[in-house]
Amino acid sequence: MATVTEQLATAPPPGERRRRARPRPARRRRVDRVHYLFLLPVLVLFTLCITLPAVMGIFFSFTDSVGFGEFNFVGFTNYAVMFSDPAILSSYGFTFLVALTTVVLVNIIALTLALGLTSKIKGKTALRTIFVLPMMVSGIIIAFVFQFIFNNTVPAAAEALGVGPLQESILSDPSLAWIAIVLVTAFQYTPQAILIYIAGLMTIPRDVYEASSIDGATPWQQFRSITLPLVSGYVLINVILGFKDFLSTYEVVVGLTDGGPGTSTVSVTMSIFRGFQKGDYAYQMANSTIFFLITLVIVLIQLRVTRGRTQF
Amino acid sequence: MAMQTTLDPVEQDPTAPAPSRSQTRPTRRRSSGTRVWVTTALMIVAACFVLLPFFVALSMAFKTGQQAVQAEAFALPSPWSIEGFREAWTLTNFPVAFSISLTVTVVSVLGTVLLSAMASYAISRNWNRRLFRYSFLYLMTAMFLPFPVLALSQVKLTGMVGLDNPAGVILLHIMFQMSFSVMLFTAFLRSLPGELEESAYIDGASTWTTFWKVVFPLMMPMAATVGIFALLKGWNDFMMPSLIIGDPALQTLPVIQQIFQDQFSNNYHVSFSSYLLAIVPAIIAYVISQRWVMSGLTQGAVK
Numbered sequence: 001m002a003t004v005t006e007q008l009a010t011a012p013p014p015g016e017r018r019r020r021a022r023p024r025p026a027r028r029r030r031v032d033r034v035h036y037l038f039l040l041p042v043l044v045l046f047t048l049c050i051t052l053p054a055v056m057g058i059f060f061s062f063t064d065s066v067g068f069g070e071f072n073f074v075g076f077t078n079y080a081v082m083f084s085d086p087a088i089l090s091s092y093g094f095t096f097l098v099a100l101t102t103v104v105l106v107n108i109i110a111l112t113l114a115l116g117l118t119s120k121i122k123g124k125t126a127l128r129t130i131f132v133l134p135m136m137v138s139g140i141i142i143a144f145v146f147q148f149i150f151n152n153t154v155p156a157a158a159e160a161l162g163v164g165p166l167q168e169s170i171l172s173d174p175s176l177a178w179i180a181i182v183l184v185t186a187f188q189y190t191p192q193a194i195l196i197y198i199a200g201l202m203t204i205p206r207d208v209y210e211a212s213s214i215d216g217a218t219p220w221q222q223f224r225s226i227t228l229p230l231v232s233g234y235v236l237i238n239v240i241l242g243f244k245d246f247l248s249t250y251e252v253v254v255g256l257t258d259g260g261p262g263t264s265t266v267s268v269t270m271s272i273f274r275g276f277q278k279g280d281y282a283y284q285m286a287n288s289t290i291f292f293l294i295t296l297v298i299v300l301i302q303l304r305v306t307r308g309r310t311q312f
Numbered sequence: 313m314a315m316q317t318t319l320d321p322v323e324q325d326p327t328a329p330a331p332s333r334s335q336t337r338p339t340r341r342r343s344s345g346t347r348v349w350v351t352t353a354l355m356i357v358a359a360c361f362v363l364l365p366f367f368v369a370l371s372m373a374f375k376t377g378q379q380a381v382q383a384e385a386f387a388l389p390s391p392w393s394i395e396g397f398r399e400a401w402t403l404t405n406f407p408v409a410f411s412i413s414l415t416v417t418v419v420s421v422l423g424t425v426l427l428s429a430m431a432s433y434a435i436s437r438n439w440n441r442r443l444f445r446y447s448f449l450y451l452m453t454a455m456f457l458p459f460p461v462l463a464l465s466q467v468k469l470t471g472m473v474g475l476d477n478p479a480g481v482i483l484l485h486i487m488f489q490m491s492f493s494v495m496l497f498t499a500f501l502r503s504l505p506g507e508l509e510e511s512a513y514i515d516g517a518s519t520w521t522t523f524w525k526v527v528f529p530l531m532m533p534m535a536a537t538v539g540i541f542a543l544l545k546g547w548n549d550f551m552m553p554s555l556i557i558g559d560p561a562l563q564t565l566p567v568i569q570q571i572f573q574d575q576f577s578n579n580y581h582v583s584f585s586s587y588l589l590a591i592v593p594a595i596i597a598y599v600i601s602q603r604w605v606m607s608g609l610t611q612g613a614v615k
Contacts, residue, residue, distance in 0.1 A: 031438055034519040038430035042490065043447055045427075049487040050454050053465035060465075067468065113358060120344070121352040129602055130359045132609070133366070136598045138548035138566040141587045144573070145365045148580065152383040153368065187365075195610050248458045251550040254570065269460040273555065276464060284464065292461040299456050 054292075060285045067281035078286035087263065088287060091271045098181055098267070099246035103239055105186045106193050110238065113190070114197030115227070135191040143255020146184045147171065150256070174264035177257050181265060184252050189245065193238045200234030201227070233305075240302040244295060373397065373584035380581035396581030397589065403575065404568050404586055405561075410593075413565040416478050416553070417546035420485040424493055424542040425535050427486060432497030433523055448498065454491040459551055467555050476558040484556065485546055493538040496612065500534040501527075537608040547594050565590040 061078055065071035082088050117128055134142060151169045158166035170176040204227065212222055250269040253259060259266040268291055275284025372380055373396050374389040380396070400406065431451070438444040470480040508530070512522040550566040557563055560571055569587060576583035598605055 031441060032519040034523070035434040035438055035444075038434040038523075039444065039447055042427050042431040043450070045483070046451060046454070046487055046490060048469075049466070049484055050457060050462065053462040053469060054457055056465040056468075057461065067464070113355070116351055116355045116358070119351055120348045121355055122348065123352065123356075127355050127359055128606065129599070130362055132606065133362060133595070133598070135544070135609070136548075136594045137591045138550060138569075140550040140566045141569055141591055142365065144569060144583070144587060145369055148372070148383070148584075149365065149368055149385070153385045156384065187362075192609075195606075199610050244458075248460055250460070251566075254550070269551075272460050273463060276467070281464060288461045288464070292457065295458055295461070296456050 057285045057288050060282050061289050063282045065282045066279040067276055071282070074282075078283050079290070081283070082286055082290065087266070088271065090263070091266045091268050094178060094265060095247055095249060095268045098178055098185065098249055099243050101182045102185045102189070102246050103242045105182060106189050106242055107235060107238055109186065110190050110193035111197050111231070111235070114194050114201055115223075117194070118198055118201045131194055132191045134188055137188075139188050139251040140255045142188050143184055143252045146180070146187070147256050150180050171257055172261055174261045177261065177265050180256055181249070181252055184256060185246060185249060188252065189242060193242065196234055196238050196241075197231065200231040204230045236305045237302075240298060240305060244298050244302070247291075247295065247298075369584045369588055372580045373588050375581045377579060377581055380584075381578050383578075383580060393581070394585075396579075396585035399579070399582045400586035400589060403582065404572050406586075406589055408561070409563065409565050409568045410589075412478050412562060413547060413590075414593075416482055416485070416564055417543055419482045420489070420546040421539050421542045423482065423486040424489045425539050428490055428493035428497055428538060429528060429531055429535065430523070431490075432494050432501055433527060435494070436498045436501040448494065451494050452491050454488065459488065463551075463555055470556055471558070476556060477562055478553075478557060478564070481553045481556050481564070482546075484552060485542070485549070488552075489538070489542050489545065492541065492612075496534055496538055497531065500531060504530060534611075536604060537611045540605055540608040541612050544594075 060071070062073055062075060063071040064074050064077075113131055117124065117131065121127070150171050155167050155169055158164075170180050208226055209222060212226060217225070248269050249267045250273070253265055253267050253270055257265045259270055268287070272284045272288050272291065275281050275287075368385040371385050371388060372383075374392045374394070376389075376391065376393045376395055379387070379389065431447075435444045435448045466484060467476070470476045470484075475483065504527070508526055509522055512526045517525070548566060549564075550570070553564045554567045554570065557567070563571060569583075569590060572586065573583070576586070
């Protein structure tokens, strides 16, 4: 298809009249007006909804605007202040901690479950339905349910079993609350990772396993020497996609701790959103811009990886 | 037909047994038989963990107020009561919130599929023109822009033009889905044989007719994938509506749960009933159209 299009592109310029019976209709030469009609509304709306706000954000990050009214240009002041602001630094620290831990956890769980789901088991369809179920539920609702579980069910169970440290809710412990956030984020994100791994595991030809088992390879050896190398591309995709998503962690935090106790679980996204309430709009726009640059780097890595490792 | 098979990679059975091997090695066969059961048992245990929060929600929602306040998830409701659902229904004004969520979801899905299909068609059929090629790259830039980065400016802009309501949320949902959807559609269109379009043109159909009558129906498998992702976003998203929609009375279901969190307080039967009311439509839809959803999600996830 692509080559056909290219050939037509280099075909002699128009000049002859359009004739219906010709094998290659003349429509290829000139862009049909309908094609503009199809594309332009999207471009216009996209510019208004995405590009304009992005440009606005960067513009205001160099001002002292509070979100409305007059403002002055302040150069890089917002950025300079940001890098020594303990609130901002701790929000980045927290966010990276959560994102990295969740990425590791999600990938271990998802790969294990995907291996289980693609091996010989009974009731495969039913199990797969259950494992994908959390994907259908809003993150904020999952978080509210887990808030109840962490506050009531877990302490009650710990008391019944005599496990001392867990009798207090981990959500009210500033040094432990992040673990709850990691667990719930992992719960919510694992289905997507499972689906990617299942797709990856499907690409491994069965005869590789058969050949190796005839040669006497143990399941563990098969996993180490066949499965892992062959799904490594998918591991990378999952790590990068997940990391990008976890950096924007917001609703799980809102549902579980709302940033507390104190400010120990305020994520970057949460601190940006609070920009309006506290009147430091311009300041949080600088924060957004930095956050954008971090995401940009991650997406660029992603594009390189997906292009290099696997053919989609 | 080839499309059908690529659409559904999950359904291909990778575990088709190798009959020759199991016949020649009977001992191996028995040990792999136990392994099947051990793996199945482990997977069921893991599935129970996934179902735990759903069990907690059901167990709490069907309790009476008196029993729910004790917050014991593992004590089954006695007596079973729908008191919580009744209260949640009126307290959160469920019918209104449900209609708003449904409208946002349906319009977002339709808008995403139609607009991105049209744009992708124009792009893929004019790939040799710079305008269209650059437009594609331009639309892809949104993948670099997470919502939090744009949020405050979008709140300002939507407020200024009177779109701080569900309509604004729909518009933004469609635009945020655009990169991903156009990427999927253009890849799909490139693999579509051009002959069908050619013959439609030869028969004298206009581009407009050809697209709607010939090309768009062929795009349906990919439209399912694009639609499912738009649907999940539209129904479940919390961040965007919570910031964009100014009037709490016009909020979508996920945001409603947060707004009423304080009023629910220790009336766990009401809060959990409310959560269930919000998630059950999506879960029913999922269970009914499971095979579709699964293959659609797998397609999109891998892209």
